[in-house]
Amino acid sequence: MEITLLQRLAEVGVHSSVVRMLDWFKMKGRGFLLVLERPPHGQDLFDFITERGALPECLALRFLRQIVEGLRFLHAHGVVHRDIKDENIVVDTRTLDIKIIDFGSAAPLKETLYRELEGTRVYCPPEWIMSQTYKAVPLTAWSLGVLLFNMVCGDIPFERNQDIINAAPVFTRQVSKECQSLILWCLSYRPKERPTLEEILSHPWMEGGKAEQKEHSEQEGHSSMPSQSL
Template sequence: MFDKRAVELKLEEEVRGKNGKEPFCSQYRCGPQLGSGGFGSVFSGQRLSDGLQVAIKQISGDKIQQWARLPGELSPVPMEVALLQRLSAVGGHPGVIRMLDWFEVEGRGFLLVLERPPQCQDLFDFITEKGALSEHFARRFFRQIVEALQFVHAHGVVHRDIKDENIVVDTRTLEVKIIDFGSGAPLKETPYREFEGTRVYSPPEWIQSQSYQAVSLTVWSLGVLLFDMVCGDIPFERDKEIIKAKPIFTRRVSKECQSLICWCLSYHPEKRPTLEEILTHPWMQSGEVGGDLQEDHSSLPSQSL
């Protein structure tokens, strides 16, 4: 999980703006570190022009696996920048983190300036504090995530690393956003043969043949995520458990919810539902969203990032 130490990002004058714009240091102030991972680090920050709170993601140049070309840019940029820019260009979506700006750091990589909800924590921490979520609560989150992924796919992007750590929850409103497109790729109908996501969220076909389709991968990961929400932990830890594709429910979960999870976790990719079919499943149709908020908001964790 995220390292909450107050580490400062030391920026030098080599931070250049794209297309000759003002440099990073004249537009943003960088604060303590919020988290770190294989990609680099994330810091809190502030936009100087209006005081807007932002997140600043530093991507180490040697950690970038995929590159892309942007119109008007001479040098390639990380695929994550290109994917987020594509989603922002069409207006964005409330369930997807928005990239506000990006900069190249000479010899060190890239800085991505991202929106940051004022009171949020990732879903991993949320579940760790709260325990397994009620089905009302899980349904509210899950619906938002699936609808956000419909938007992402509709605009030619696949995330490829859907998991609790890549979902942030606004603890005031219970709205969620998908973050971290560092493992993402352009959406295509042909199989993918590379994977930079999280193995315990990956489907049997990747474990066995290092190949998968975009939608069936996404839906499998959603099944793991929904199980995680209603049971308090993920269903599979080892490859043999993933290949068996038989989740064991450790808590009392309704038959309707179990049926949706097991459908998403079908061994055969072609037997898994589409995102549209998930949203029309009987479990997703039961309960009122407004009721979820009223019922569960009083028991929200008090702490946030």
Template structure:
């Protein structure tokens, strides 16, 4: 969980210049209030001084970096997250994946990652907490965007490994979503992974039982947990024995097709889960607006009092 306190980032003196001899971080950006913090670092609101652009600034202390990587043209290693985001931010990037605008190494503070931040955004955890379970048409809209963004990341050889509501940011004006926080990410490979820095309650049975998993089945399992979370208002599993049982109990009225997709994604055997392409082709994902029932046509739920 993110620790959402209110505090201000106060850099120390003597920071290093940015990458490739750029001007120092403090001459280009101003940090504001803490938005959240976790095991790998803290995220602050920020502003680019040249044009006032609102950004998010992630601080990663060097002693918390789990994986290092080498960038072309860089002599020193950088956190894997920087390498992954640079890979995903090249060219036009993808509207469903957060874009890294810049990064710096700051003496005494570690690494500073500057990322885009919509002016009116909220992570999906808070979005659901305030509004309760989402109508299926909205959950479908969010899930489609998330899956398409994950197809983009996988096409660029990046696996996120921590898909959850806290790592999905919703633009509350447009209802467009972005995947954020690649701190648990890795380069995509076909062989199994034996390390996992994601969120336990979103992890699949094979990790709980044998501490091994493959990228796509892990991702699809997390999508099943996330879809259940969206349509029921909370995650399906809290404890390891519930995860390995792999039997979600629906706490709200959910359509037959939606339940089927959740259960398919949460298949106990990794090989029984769908691919990302099969998720998008599922009948529930293909439902046309005119086929939706009256409940799904209801307006966006208001925040609860």
């Protein structure tokens, strides 16, 4: 399945936030060998956070926007990742560009319920813990909420099943109200109340960060212009 889905993506095009499969081979008696692109200066987000601690919100926003755009590409071409977590995000430590990796839990995208999941328990939503069923978009939104909390607080919000079911994260660091709002929306107990990927991108926290980045770029542009003598 992993090879099939990665081939499908390779045929429709390339997205900067999604790892590419370059080739694959069947190894007699040993399964399959996948040849994937390797981002230069790559470090998975788990190690990135472990080394640096909680990330500044502006950096967490930069990562999250790239991740969501990559997921939109996947969904648009009929693929759901199903295991979004820090270990499956690789950061280029020079450019701070990211790539989504490891499609071992991925599946064809559908609107009906899934009844199997090979993802990571602490990133799973309450409905999976309660009934072993879930839908693709609410699952993805929940995982993104856990991931964003992890980035801005330095650790995941839930460890025990009961904590996941309670869906009440406790913020252990100073986090802006706008960022908390997005996290809590993604971690809504009811799947139908969670945002779509498009709604995440249009959330005020995300839009505010976009405006700040634009202003910063404009300031850099002005400061780099040569002064004119009168």
